[in-house]
Amino acid sequence: MHAWPASEVPALPGKGRDLRIHDTATGGRVTLAPGPVARIYVCGITPYDATHMGHAATYNAFDLVQRVWLDTKRQVHYVQNVTDVDDPLLERAIRDGIDWVGLAERETALFREDMTALRMLPPQHYIGAVEAIPGIVPLVERLRDSGAAYELEGDIYFSVDADPHFGQVSNYTTELMRHLSAERGGDPDRPGKKNPLDPMLWMAAREGEPSWDGASLGPGRPGWHIECVAIALDHLGMGFDVQGGGSDLIFPHHEMGASHAQTLTGEFPMAKAYVHAGMVALDGEKMSKSRGNLVFVSKLRRDGVDPAAIRLALLSHRYRDDWEWTDQVLQDAMERLGRWRAAVSRPDGPSADALVEELREALSDDLDTPTALAAVDRWAALQAAEGGTDDSAPGLVSRAVDALLGVAL
Structure with missing residues (x-):
């Protein structure tokens, strides 16, 4: 599966700062200091109802992570999946009376167009769940053969008790985990499971649903969590720098994925930081496909x-805060864009060297975009009120806003 074209990231004078970011697993900030190549895995869309503002906010956050790393003169190895077969996708295809493959292809193409328009940097590897199945099957077999998974009426379940570190991503109570499992695709009440929280690794073929050859597992299709694990281990290995996604993925998806990978490899942790973007609401309700x-x-x-x-x-809100989309949010953004473009259109202006460092400091501080935007606002206001004599300043501001915030002026 191919991603989308990359926009050019302008080079800035000097060098950026290492990123300090909130880690869900520890509940505090960690300083990420990768080697020459930073590694990040971000969970992708299930391709229906793409691309809504919640999606955009999430991918904007991890685009910023990449931009901070690039400004430190590192390379970035970015991997993203597409869950192009899953119960919600199949249910939507049935509801709309269309082929599920066609629905997935259409919505993935639309997602690519939106990411290109928003200047989101593309992943080096953009992998669909379907194309990952040949790599998923051996992992499920290994978990089963080692005793970390078991069969129930043809389905294969992972035993969360096999991972001594289970629960250390979310740090949620068992009661909350069980509630979220039922709410987010799990089946905690299914009779015969060893632990109500055990997630499915391989679903045996159901009549009328797609299935693939699972070798010794029998025909079927993969569970949600093992899909991302197979892709991440294949392209990044263990101990990569950031596992990212929306905060609704903390449990069960990222918790279960970490346990799968840690049990398979015997290594801990799967990722050095678990980073999660907040939810976007509309009219007082979390923006979601189920609510429409x-x-x-x-x-x-x-x-x-x-x-x-x-x-x-999107940038006007801190990435991990929950916030509400309103007409006023968009109006404010359009007015800000107009002010910034007017400011950089002049032939000279106030020195921008300090502004570049303010942007770097704000973004390295847990992606503090409101502070970064306020810094550009001050420069633009000074430009409008007093102007300046530095003929390199408007161009530097334009390049810095593009390189660090992904906004083309």
């Missing part, structure tokens, strides 16, 4: 909204 209260990037673009303004609307 979605704001789509593609719809805004069709209505003539500049993608740079959409990105500024």
Whole structure:
């Protein structure tokens, strides 16, 4: 599966700072100091109802992580999946009376278009669950053969008790885990399971549903969590720098994925930091597919909204905060974009050297985009009020905003 084209990231004078970021597993900030190549895995979409503003906010956060790393003169190895076969996708295809493969391809193509318009840097490896199945089957077999998984009526389940570190990503109570498991695709009440929290690794073929050759597992399809584990281990290995996604993935997805990988390899942890973006609401409710209260990037673009303004609307909120999308949020972003573009359109202006360092400091401090935007606002206000004599300043501001915030002025 191919990703989307990369926009050029301008080079800035000097060098950026190492990223200090909130780690869900420890509950505090960690300083990430990767080697020459930083490694990041971000969980991708299940391709229906793409791309809504919750998606955009999540991928914007991890685009910023990449930009901070690139500014430190590192390379970035970024991997993202597409869950192109899963119960919600199949249910939507049935509801709409369309082929599930066609639905997945259509929505993935739309997602690519939106990511390109928003100037999100693409992953080096963009892998669909279906194409990963040949690598998933041997991992499930290894877990089963080692006693870390078991069969129940043809389905294969992972035993969470096999991982001594289970629970150390979310640090949730067993009661909350069980509640979220039932809410987010698990089956804690299924009779015969060794532990209600045990997640499915391989679903035996069901009549009327797609299935693949599972070798000794029999025909079927993979569970949700093992999909990402297989892709991440194949392309990044253990101990990569950041596992990312929305906060709704903390449990069960990232918890279970970490346990799968740690049990398979005997290594801990799967990732050095577990980083999660907040949820976006609309009209007081979390924006979600089940509620249908979605704001789509593609719809805004069709209505003539500049993608740079959409990105500024996302940047106006701290990445891990929950926040609400409103018309005023977008209006404020469009006005800000207009002020910034007017400021950099002049032939000279106030020195911007200090601004570049302010942007670097803000972003290295747990991706503090509101502070970064406020710094550019101050420069633009000074430009409008007093101007300046530095003929390199407008160009430097334009390059810095593009390189570090992904906004083309």
